[in-house]
Amino acid sequence: MQFFRKQFPILLAFVMGMMMFIREFIPAKIAINLYEGFTNWAIVIVGFSALFAILSLLHHHVNKIRRKVPGHGYSIVTIVAFVQMLILGLIFSVRPGTPVGWEYWWLFVPMQATMFATLAFFIASAAFRAFRARTWEALALLVAGLFVMIGRVPIGEFISPYLSDFAGWIMNNPNMAGLRGVALGVALAQIAISVRIIFGIERTYMGGGD
Amino acid sequence: MLNLAILLQAESQLLPWQQSMSDFFTGSAMVTIGTWIAAGLTLVMFSFIYKDNALFRLGEHLYLGISAGYLMSLYFFNNMKPVFIYQLLPFLDPSGDSVLNLWVIIPGILGVFILLRLVPGLGWLSRTTFAFYIGGFTGITLSKVFSGLLLPQFYATIDVIPYAVTSGPDFIKLLNALVLFVGALSVLVYFFFSVEHRGFVGGVSRVGVYSLMIAFGATFGYTIMARVSLLIGRIQFLMFDWIHVEIIQRFATIFRGG
Amino acid sequence: MESPPKLTFPELFLQLDRRIIYSLVALAVAIPLIWPIGLPIRITPEVQSVFDKIENLPEGSNIMMSADFDPASQPELYPMMKSVLRHIARKKHKVAITVLWPNGPNLVAQCIEEIKLEFPDWKNTEDYVFLGYQVGGTIVIIGVGNSFVDTFPKDFYGSTTSTMPIIKDFSRLGQADYMIMFEAGNSGDWWIVYGTEVHNVEVGGGVTAVVAPQYYPYLQAKQLNGIIGGLKGAAEYEMLMEHPDMAVSAMDSQSMVHALLFVAIVLANLFAFIVAMQKRNTARREK
Numbered sequence: 001m002q003f004f005r006k007q008f009p010i011l012l013a014f015v016m017g018m019m020m021f022i023r024e025f026i027p028a029k030i031a032i033n034l035y036e037g038f039t040n041w042a043i044v045i046v047g048f049s050a051l052f053a054i055l056s057l058l059h060h061h062v063n064k065i066r067r068k069v070p071g072h073g074y075s076i077v078t079i080v081a082f083v084q085m086l087i088l089g090l091i092f093s094v095r096p097g098t099p100v101g102w103e104y105w106w107l108f109v110p111m112q113a114t115m116f117a118t119l120a121f122f123i124a125s126a127a128f129r130a131f132r133a134r135t136w137e138a139l140a141l142l143v144a145g146l147f148v149m150i151g152r153v154p155i156g157e158f159i160s161p162y163l164s165d166f167a168g169w170i171m172n173n174p175n176m177a178g179l180r181g182v183a184l185g186v187a188l189a190q191i192a193i194s195v196r197i198i199f200g201i202e203r204t205y206m207g208g209g210d
Numbered sequence: 211m212l213n214l215a216i217l218l219q220a221e222s223q224l225l226p227w228q229q230s231m232s233d234f235f236t237g238s239a240m241v242t243i244g245t246w247i248a249a250g251l252t253l254v255m256f257s258f259i260y261k262d263n264a265l266f267r268l269g270e271h272l273y274l275g276i277s278a279g280y281l282m283s284l285y286f287f288n289n290m291k292p293v294f295i296y297q298l299l300p301f302l303d304p305s306g307d308s309v310l311n312l313w314v315i316i317p318g319i320l321g322v323f324i325l326l327r328l329v330p331g332l333g334w335l336s337r338t339t340f341a342f343y344i345g346g347f348t349g350i351t352l353s354k355v356f357s358g359l360l361l362p363q364f365y366a367t368i369d370v371i372p373y374a375v376t377s378g379p380d381f382i383k384l385l386n387a388l389v390l391f392v393g394a395l396s397v398l399v400y401f402f403f404s405v406e407h408r409g410f411v412g413g414v415s416r417v418g419v420y421s422l423m424i425a426f427g428a429t430f431g432y433t434i435m436a437r438v439s440l441l442i443g444r445i446q447f448l449m450f451d452w453i454h455v456e457i458i459q460r461f462a463t464i465f466r467g468g
Numbered sequence: 469m470e471s472p473p474k475l476t477f478p479e480l481f482l483q484l485d486r487r488i489i490y491s492l493v494a495l496a497v498a499i500p501l502i503w504p505i506g507l508p509i510r511i512t513p514e515v516q517s518v519f520d521k522i523e524n525l526p527e528g529s530n531i532m533m534s535a536d537f538d539p540a541s542q543p544e545l546y547p548m549m550k551s552v553l554r555h556i557a558r559k560k561h562k563v564a565i566t567v568l569w570p571n572g573p574n575l576v577a578q579c580i581e582e583i584k585l586e587f588p589d590w591k592n593t594e595d596y597v598f599l600g601y602q603v604g605g606t607i608v609i610i611g612v613g614n615s616f617v618d619t620f621p622k623d624f625y626g627s628t629t630s631t632m633p634i635i636k637d638f639s640r641l642g643q644a645d646y647m648i649m650f651e652a653g654n655s656g657d658w659w660i661v662y663g664t665e666v667h668n669v670e671v672g673g674g675v676t677a678v679v680a681p682q683y684y685p686y687l688q689a690k691q692l693n694g695i696i697g698g699l700k701g702a703a704e705y706e707m708l709m710e711h712p713d714m715a716v717s718a719m720d721s722q723s724m725v726h727a728l729l730f731v732a733i734v735l736a737n738l739f740a741f742i743v744a745m746q747k748r749n750t751a752r753r754e755k
Contacts, residue, residue, distance in 0.1 A: 009337040013345030020349030038346050039611045040293075040618055041317035045343050046604040047289040048321025050570075054278050054285075055328060074267055078275035085279020094283050095625060096577050097232030104280055104574045106244030107251060109539040111273040112571070113444055114255035116540040120441035121259050123434060124493045124725075125486045128732045132740050137423045142737065144427025149434055150730045152700060154507035155723035164510060170428055171684055173389045178425025180363060180390075180685040181397020181418065187360040194348040194355070205344045206337040207327070259490060281570050288573075289603045292621040307628040308621070350610065350662075358661035366689035390688070429681045432698065436544060436677035438497070438725045439699035442718045443543025445497050455502060 010200040017198030058082065144170055249452040252444055294318060367394045393421040476746075478739035489732075496728045500720035507723055509716065514687065515704040517694030518648065518672035522555050525645055530637070531556055531563045532612075532644040532669065534659060537652035538571035541676045545650045547715040548674045548702035550579050552648055555709055557587040560595070562634055564616060564644075567601040568608060568655050573624055592625070593632040600624030605655065609662045613641045642667035650674040656683060660691050674701065 020038065023031040061075040069075075085100060092098040096105070133139040150156040151167025196202035224232065234240060254269045292308075298315070300308035320342060323335040367390065374380070374387035399411060400418030407415040449455040475483070522531070533552075537545045556563050565580075567573045580598060584590055592598070599620040602608045611619030616639050617630045629635055637643065647669050649659050656673055664671040670693050673683050677698030686692040696705055699722060702715035 005334045005337070009341035012338060013341040013348075016342055016345035017349040017352075020346045021352050022349075024350075024353040035350075035610075036614045036618065037313075039607055039614060041314075041320075042343055042346070042607040043289070043602060043604050043611060043619065044294050044314060044317035045321050045324070045339060046607060047285060047293065048318075048324050050281070050285050050289070050603045051321075052324045052327065054282050055325070057274070057278055059328060071267075074271040077268060078271045078278075081272050081275025082279040082282075085276050086282050089279060089283025090286060092228075092231065093287060093626070094280065094574065096574060096581060097235050099235065100280060100283060101574060101577075102235045102240060102244060103276060105578065106248045108273065108276050108280065108571070109542065109575075110248040110251045110444075110447070111255055111269055112277075112539040113440065113542055114252045115273075116437075117440040117444040117543075118256060118259055120437040120725075121490045121493055123437050124729055124732075125489045127430075127434065127729060128484070128489055128736055129486070131733055131736070133737055137419060140420050140423040141427040141430065142733070144424040145430040145434075146427075146730055146733065148428045148431030149726050152431070152435065152697075153723045153726045154509050154700075154719050155727050157510045158507050158723075161510070167431075168512065169386075170424065171681065172688070173386050174393055174421060174424040175428035175681050176425075176684040176688050177390045177393025178397055178421040178423075179429075179682050180367060180394040180688075181401070181421065182425075183682070183685050184360065184363055184367075184394070184398055185401045187355055187363065190355045191352060191360070194352045197344060197348045198352075206340050207333075277571065284570060284573060284601055285603060287626070288600050288620075288622075288624070293602075296621065305628050307630060347607070354662050354666065358665035359657070362665070362689050362691055363685060366685075425681065429678075432677040432680050434726065434729060435698050435700065435722065438493075438722055439544045439677065439718065440540070441493070441725075442497050442501075442699070442721045445494070445721075446501060446543075446714070446718065449498065449501055 009206055010203065014198055014200060017194075021198070144174070148175075245452055249448060252448060256444075367391060392417060397421050476743075478742050481739050482736060482743065492728060493725060496724040497721045500724050501717070504717070505720045505723075507720055509700075509703050509707050509719060511704045511708060512701075514695040514697065515701050515708070518552075518674075518696055519555070519694075519705060519708045521646055521670065521672060521693055522552070522559065522561070522648070525559065525561060527560045529561045529645040530643055531561050532641055532647040533563050533565045534568060534647070534649045534655075535565060535572055535576045536568040536655040537575070537650055537676070538569050539575065541652035542575060543714075543718075544676045544699045544702065545652060545674060546575060546579065547699070547713060548696050548705055549576070549650050550582065550713070551702065551705040551709050551711070551715075552674065552696075553579060553583045554586065554711065555705075557583055557590045557595070562638055563596045564599060564634070564638060565596065566599045566608070566612060566620075568605055569652070570601055570603075573601045577624060593623075593627060594634055597629065597632055597634050598624045599629070606658045606662055609641075609658055613663055613667050615640050640667075641669060644669050647671040648674065651679060651683075652676045653679060660686055665691065672696070 019034070023034050058079065061078050064072045064075040065079070085103065088099040088103075092100065094100045094104070131142065133142045147163070148167050148170055150159075151163045151165075152171075156167065157164040193202060197205065251269060254265050257263055258266045294314060296303045296308035297311040298318070300310050302308075320339040323339045326332040327336045370387040370390045371384075374383045396414050396418035398418070400407075400415045400422070405411055525531075533556075535545070535549055553563070565576060567576055576598060580596070590596065597616075599616060600623055602611070602619060604611070608619060616635060620629050623629055623632075641647070641663055644667075647659070647664055649656055649671060651659075651673060652675075656675060656679070660671065663669070671691075672694045673686075673692050674696040675683055675698075677700075680695060680697035680701075683692060683695050687695055696702065699715050699718055703712075703719050706713050706716050
């Protein structure tokens with residue numbers, strides 16, 4: 001039983017990883033079938049993980065209600081909202097023109113959009129109060145940020161087309177160069193982590209379990 | 211059984227009562243009610259700017275519940291039904307187009323193992339599923355990231371100067387090419403921590419830092435643009451869809467004699 | 469008791485209450501919406517590239533579209549998606565639409581309904597297919613590269629995809645003549661790495677301003693043919709379509725807030741420098 005708890009998953013990850021990597025270099029029908037088969041199975045599996053995520057959320061809020069934690073009234077609101085949305089969705093589907101479609105457009109969209117819209121106030125306040133060029137690096141960041149901020153909107157283009165052109169130059173050259181370095185680093189890191197996972201060095205993705 | 215039939219019917223063919231329901235929910239009465247509710251919720255969420263309050267917390271939890279319920283319904287119709295249920299029990303598909311595929315039992319069992327994480331003592335079974343999925347996916351990732359990201363980006367970095375030199379005399383193009391080449395490679399040197407950043411390596415690393423600072427500055431400028439756009443969207447809704455400012459504008463124009 | 473030292477104007481400015489800043493931002497947004505200024509909008513080459521590609525494709529070409537965003541990014545991406553869909557419908561191209569973000573499908577469904585009002589002949593399953601949302605992210609991209617039907621046996625509305633007329637000639641990503649993706653996060657990177665690079669499909673990106681800078685490396689490497697960045701990019705596309713809509717009307721407000729923040733940050737840094745110099749001089753005199 002210990003083998004299935006500990007060693008078997010690592011062995012399975014290795015076999016699956018090597019299989020899906022090597023099949024890339026095999027120009028045969030079996031390789032294509034393997035690829036398509038794995039993809040179709042993976043969609044089913046990921047569907048269950050989405051279900052798990054929602055059940056975990058409910059589990060958390062139900063526990064809060066059961067233990068009558070301070071603020072558990074809010075959890076009741078969450079559960080009620082969830083249940084009514086689920087029942088209506090299962091009966092009438094989710095397309096526009098249904099109760100769920102109506103709730104989505106007039107309740108969900110305003111709330112989520114507004115949550116992120118409030119960030120405009122906070123970023124404005126933070127930029128004004130904390131954005132100080134105390135070092136040469138911060139000055140470089142500040143100058144680039146200010147030129148892009150004013151050059152990429154109509155008022156910058158109106159003040160001077162050169163402002164807009166300079167902002168475009170910043171985006172297409174130094175900005176691109178810096179973020180390409182980051183992208184290359186991320187790609188190398190992804191490859192390194194993939195190798196570590198296949199060879200069983202990296203095991204954190206399996207989670208705790210017991 | 212009737213409820214099951216409603217659950218599993220093809221939503222694309224609207225029955226008369228469904229068409230009536232659709233007309234009702236898209237009609238002017240429900241749009242007006244929806245607008246007022248949306249405006250109220252928008253102002254409730256905006257109240258957080260002043261300070262955290264009970265109304266905002268209520269809105270937050272309401273949002274969470276609605277989101278989870280929507281996701282669950284969507285997941286059922288777009289994933290569970292067509293990709294799993296209909297393949298296992300094709301006679302449940304009202305359109306009759308589904309074909310029996312018993313192989314889907316295997317990913318189904320692996321999927322159930324994930325749900326068993328909620329059961330004390332059985333959580334370890336989920337490791338098999340994660341190993342299967344993550345192991346297979348990383349095998350795909352290895353080759354795809356190499357050919358789809360690393361090589362094209364690396365090639366584009368190195369090719370920049372020869373291309374600028376061979377495509378005709380242009381000082382600006384050459385300068386841009388140098389900025390691209392030096393900037394990208396210096397950032398990579400900066401992130402290479404196995405060698406101490408001193409001397410020549412330290413100098414190149416400093417260039418990388420400045421390259422990153424300019425990139426983050428540009429990102430900051432664009433982030434401001436993004437957040438302000440979201441705010442404009444909400445204020446447009448409040449002013450034009452709720453208060454109907456354009457009517458006030460028209461009255462103002464009439465009174466001005468314009 | 470000594471009265472507190474009188475603050476100079478730079479010090480007062482630096483301690484400006486955040487509520488005043490919030491009010492100024494709100495006014496800078498609201499006033500231009502009531503009294504528009506009408507600043508001209510200049511088209512950038514990145515947006516022109518996407519427009520030209522869709523404009524120059526032969527009528528009836530296959531276009532893959534992925535709308536990977538949710539209501540949090542709706543003010544930026546919804547106007548550009550609507551403009552692009554309008555363009556596609558006008559040019560009578562075929563389009564297959566997917567969604568990788570779970571909170572997004574109804575936004576796309578709503579947009580489709582709005583475009584259908586402008587183009588009543590634009591038919592579901594013949595001119596367009598809204599495949600809907602599928603769980604999996606990158607796995608869905610790989611699946612779409614193999615087959616639409618296997619990944620989406622039913623579309624968003626519940627119709628069987630295998631029997632649709634549009635699927636006869638457009639059943640997987642590799643059969644697309646062009647792809648346009650609307651991204652609020654990193655799923656664009658996945659589309660390029662696992663989708664368009666594998667199947668050799670040219671792709672353009674409509675992205676939120678937050679993630680727009682990180683797509684420029686793909687633009688330079690010709691892995692992307694163009695970028696419609698943020699609400700400004702959406703406004704440019706509306707101008708190219710000669711159909712000014714939500715994005716164009718927001719540009720004056722965008723300009724005013726940017727100008728306000730530009731002036732505020734410059735003045736804050738200038739005054740911080742002045743205050744720091746004054747403190748240094750005072751300390752030197754006291755020594």
